[in-house]
Amino acid sequence: MFNAIVSAATLRDALDSVSVLVEECKIRLNEDDLSITAVDPANVGMVDLTLEAAAFESYEADGGVIGVNLNRLEEIAKMANADDLVHLELNEETRKLHIQIDTADSQLSYTLALIDPDSIRKEPDIPDLDLPASIVLEGAQLDRGIKAADMVSDHISLRVDEEEETFHIEAEGDTDDVDLTLTKADLISLSAGPANSLFSLDYLKDMNKAIPKDAEVTVDLGEEFPVKLHYSIAEGQGQVTYMLAPRIQSN
Amino acid sequence: MFNAIVSAATLRDALDSVSVLVEECKIRLNEDDLSITAVDPANVGMVDLTLEAAAFESYEADGGVIGVNLNRLEEIAKMANADDLVHLELNEETRKLHIQIDTADSQLSYTLALIDPDSIRKEPDIPDLDLPASIVLEGAQLDRGIKAADMVSDHISLRVDEEEETFHIEAEGDTDDVDLTLTKADLISLSAGPANSLFSLDYLKDMNKAIPKDAEVTVDLGEEFPVKLHYSIAEGQGQVTYMLAPRIQSN
């Protein structure tokens, strides 16, 4: 059983955070929240999304799992205005999701065929890492660093200078280098520690697409360890965590 | 003889309504109005445009016919701002149309070579159908239904539910279905009758491009009959009618 009503804006923010990594996913319709955990085909980037029942106008579920094509679901959500309410109801017999968007002067019904969850890649176990450094910054600052790195390289280094108490987003190209420096004063907060890891830029660019520019993003970082990126959606009633495996530093 | 002055916005609205179906057309320069009737190469979609003399700042004509390349004429009209006046004058000897756009600080003259009207596809006879149902809705509502149908199919069904007094824009895809329901309260007006016809979505998408989102569109409909779409331009002094042949329903 699944029967829920949610604003189109919240639904879109939630779907966007997952669709940048995978095309299909399992959605867990838990009693108290809706959750998605997925890993990209190369097992490099993971996402963990939770949307609490309180993020919905109304929410009823009893623990089922459905498989969906995310692009298709996003396309439907885009037919709504941000304020429109989207009604989602699972038909257990037909295994179809009935989606209704009510606007001021129309009712749009969409019947979406679901995907067999068993045909979707297994959900990853997200490792519980205790990372030594933690940086909180604005989505716009992360975006600036990623765009700058993209001018010179396919890789990006995230690094904390413990002495200077600065966070660095860096890239080394064949001829040119780039370094975005964020001081403690520039950041929302910085908990310094030994942290310096290299990542594939493509994955960070994809994750960055979904992160709102005004989001507070927490970056947990270590030395040649995965990075964890965390931010809230749905006015704090939804949580997105990305985890990205490091590349081995060549020097 | 043809000598007329018209606002760029009115000229563009008029040309757009025809150019979505055909690239070349005959323009009839009647004494009391300018009119275009055209059918697409596959004989599926027709357009009938009338722009009354009152829609012009000044209008003089004596019943001639000219052939024009619509894309070219639209490109010229786009050089003007919406409020600019466009002066059109036919040179009978050279068979060229002299177009002048006066702006605040320039005079743009364009000499357009005309096309021999005999080389252009014959104008269609638009059948005078008495269709049992008539719906009046906003261009934006039609647009929403067409965009929704386009997510799942190449065909679109327009249907009136006489009992519920609702108008349905529907599409059936291989796995997914979509239905935009407009109640009598959602519509500007509904005159119910037996009406359910299937159409090629491509044609409706093209016609939809020309229909202003805030236009009042009258949809005349029957059972497996052509649909007539009608709206006004030039503050009521111009009329556009589209007619689209039905597809045979497969069930």
Place this chain on the structure above:
Amino acid sequence: MFNAIVSAATLRDALDSVSVLVEECKIRLNEDDLSITAVDPANVGMVDLTLEAAAFESYEADGGVIGVNLNRLEEIAKMANADDLVHLELNEETRKLHIQIDTADSQLSYTLALIDPDSIRKEPDIPDLDLPASIVLEGAQLDRGIKAADMVSDHISLRVDEEEETFHIEAEGDTDDVDLTLTKADLISLSAGPANSLFSLDYLKDMNKAIPKDAEVTVDLGEEFPVKLHYSIAEGQGQVTYMLAPRIQSN
């Protein structure tokens, strides 16, 4: 030695004026100004840019010459907001240009590898022509004429009618003709003289891309002579001059 600070907007306007013609150029770091002179590979279009020391927040230079990839430098300048200050500093030893963009909440450093100036095409000698006609118009008027000409031809004619005291931007296509007429009243100023020359439209389109729509553009013109286009940037503390060789008129 080169150490300067300039607003991102001024830097971008300066670079744009050159990059429409060439990809690489020499920058002369003179004591009192920064200057670039370049000619396109076909030796048809030239540009001469001067940015006075007063256009910078601070400027120190001693006459060196550096070679740069303009596209790369523009890409970096685009990372800044219009009001951001860009700090440029030459490292004589590494032959790299250190670029720093300070925003409200980050410091972006970019280390740009320079190009050996000897590997860049020789700077042209810009001929000192005494042209008989001079027209001053708005960038937007020139833009309108160039766009109109582009509808019908690959060539564009610039002509002064001495008797009527009008300036004409004209093009003759295979079937259609276009003429943008600017009267003395439409222009900022007109000093009439014998002037009628034909140009390749591609070059003028490229130059037009860099000319701000609200710039006052001075057009110096003769009979089958090069045209000189001149405008100011950086609130008058920068000067751009284009020179374009004529095409031979076919009639």
